[in-house]
Amino acid sequence: MGRFATGVTVVTAVAGGEPIGFTCQSFVSLSLEPPLVALAPAKSSTSWPRMAAAGAFCINVLAADQVGLARAFASSGSDKFAGVEWSLGSLGAPVIGNVLAWAQCVLELVHDAGDHEIVVGRVADLGTGEGSPLVYYRGTFVRLGDAVDLPAAAEQVAPIATDRALGPT
Ligand SMILES: Cc1cc2nc3c(=O)[nH]c(=O)nc-3n(C[C@H](O)[C@H](O)[C@H](O)COP(=O)(O)O)c2cc1C
Numbered sequence: 001m002g003r004f005a006t007g008v009t010v011v012t013a014v015a016g017g018e019p020i021g022f023t024c025q026s027f028v029s030l031s032l033e034p035p036l037v038a039l040a041p042a043k044s045s046t047s048w049p050r051m052a053a054a055g056a057f058c059i060n061v062l063a064a065d066q067v068g069l070a071r072a073f074a075s076s077g078s079d080k081f082a083g084v085e086w087s088l089g090s091l092g093a094p095v096i097g098n099v100l101a102w103a104q105c106v107l108e109l110v111h112d113a114g115d116h117e118i119v120v121g122r123v124a125d126l127g128t129g130e131g132s133p134l135v136y137y138r139g140t141f142v143r144l145g146d147a148v149d150l151p152a153a154a155e156q157v158a159p160i161a162t163d164r165a166l167g168p169t
Pocket of ligand 1: 022024027041042043046074075076077136
């Protein structure tokens with residue numbers, strides 16, 4: 001599944017008076033009416049049960065220059081917010097500085113899914129910033145490439161895709 005490229009988010013909340021969060025790629029925008037999003041926290045996540053108890057969380061969509069945040073929030077137990085610029089959002093969940101977008105969400109439902117849970121949140125408030133997205137692909141953080149849906153670009157991309165499909169590997 002590493003061949004499925006995604007954006008990268010940091011999901012945050014406040015629990016026991018302290019900010020908590022974890023790096024999360026399993027984020028998806030689910031519904032416009034009502035505004036719902038979903039994510040899949042692993043059952044091994046130490047942050048998620050505390051976020052669930054808080055009842056609200058913030059999705060922070062990382063920009064390409066925020067690889068350091070993605071790495072820092074992907075390690076359990078560390079002081080993840082050390083040196084991180086953030087502010088309290090309208091639902092009380094941390095909004096990280098200079099993110100590409102953020103959404104304050106009320107926890108709506110949790111569905112059991114193997115070693116993960118599928119979580120649906122209702123968006124109560126959101127905002128956007130500037131920049132280009134951080135992308136995660138095959139275990140590596142990468143920048144977004146060029147557009148491929150323009151006629152000129154499509155002509156260039158099609159033969160490359162064909163060559164790869166027919167190659168020995
Ligand atoms: C790019 C990237 C994407 C990740 N996506 C998820 C995810 O969707 N769900 C999840 O539970 N963990 C995900 N992780 C792993 C967590 O960030 C990691 O297990 C973290 O240590 C959990 O922290 P916690 O124990 O404080 O919750 C991802 C890690 C990286 C680097």
